[in-house]
Amino acid sequence: MSGLLALLDDVAGIAKVAAASVDDIAGQAAKAGAKAAGALIDDAAVTPKYVHGFAASRELPIIWKITKGSLKNKLVFLLPVGLLLTSFAPWLIPPLLMLGGSYLCFEGAEKVWHALFPAHSHEVFPEDKPGDPAHLEEEKAAGAIKTDFILSAEIMTIALAEIPPSNIWMEAATLATVAIGITVLVYGSVALIVKMDDMGLFMAQNGRLGMTRALGRGIVKAMPKLMKLLSIVGTAAMLWVGGSIVIHGMAELGWHMPYDWIHHVAETAAHAVGQAEGFVKWAVQAAFDGVFGLALGMALIPVATKVLVPIWGRLTGKAATAAH
Secondary structure, X not given: OHHHHHHHHHHHHHHHHHHHHHHHHHHHHHHHHHXXXXXXXXXXXXXXXXXXXXXXXXXXXHHHHHHHHHHHHHHHHHHHHHHHHHHHOHHHHHHHHHHHHHHHHHHHHHHHHHHHOHHHOOOOOOOOOOOOHHHHXXXXXXXXXXXXXXXXXXXXXXXXXXXXXXXXXXXXXXXXXXXXXXXXXXXXXXXXXXXXXXXXXXXXXHOOOHHHHHHHHHHHHHHHHHHHHHHHHHHHHHHHHHHHHHHHHHHHOOOOHHHHHHHHHHHHHHHHHOOOHHHHHHHHHHHHHHHHHHHHHHHHHHHHHHHHHHHHHHHHOOHHHHOO
16 A cells, blocks of 8 residues: 555656646746747748739648648757757857848838838739649748748748757657647638638628628738738738847847947836836837837848849849849
């Protein structure tokens, strides 16, 4: 009997340790995922365009294909690479973060440039040429998965930098939790956004109550504005997060001036207001990070379009189309 009680006590102890580990993984994953907000919002803002032009019945299947591709990107490719970096080359993480942050700044600044000077921009999602719908669907899904790989790499690198040092299994579990949680959140939101107009149309046409039909018409009319707002928020988040990553990276590499100056200004503004100091400090820091991100991104546009894109075009044999 005493042996059984001792065994049950050991099992209870193991269960407590396991529960604590699960709590730690969930807490670390939530904190790490929050830091990837800019790339996450951009992912949710970009993906709906890949299902534009398809029949309503094919929208969710396409999103499901992209979701599976995104999970494969994160769990099969990026997670092992992230763990290898942590174990054997942790010094590479800050430069990689800065590279990802610079890419976010470039993407955000490019969207701002296209909005200000549409005559000088190229259509990112041109009208589809007539062809086999199944082949076109595969092409769109493949394109979305490639775009997701870049954003997923940023998300996983940001998350990896936020995970406190621990054993490899805890880090792997935390990264996997981040990967699955963010993927479900992003593409669940995308599915909801994509089907909102269909839901509104159904309510407008089949609602029994006048209020229901009016709500449906309101949803249909509001969706274009919602998509535009989501795009604006995504662009702002990219510039803010990208600028913040680069500024923090510079501080880690020894150049503390930009980070210290922004931190000092934010602290001064928060104390001057005297109310909601935490929010004021965050808002000032985010604003300066965003301005820095916009300036860096604008500086990178000619570098990318005049240098990197032509080089990539020559390497891949697509010089004729690379400029676009």
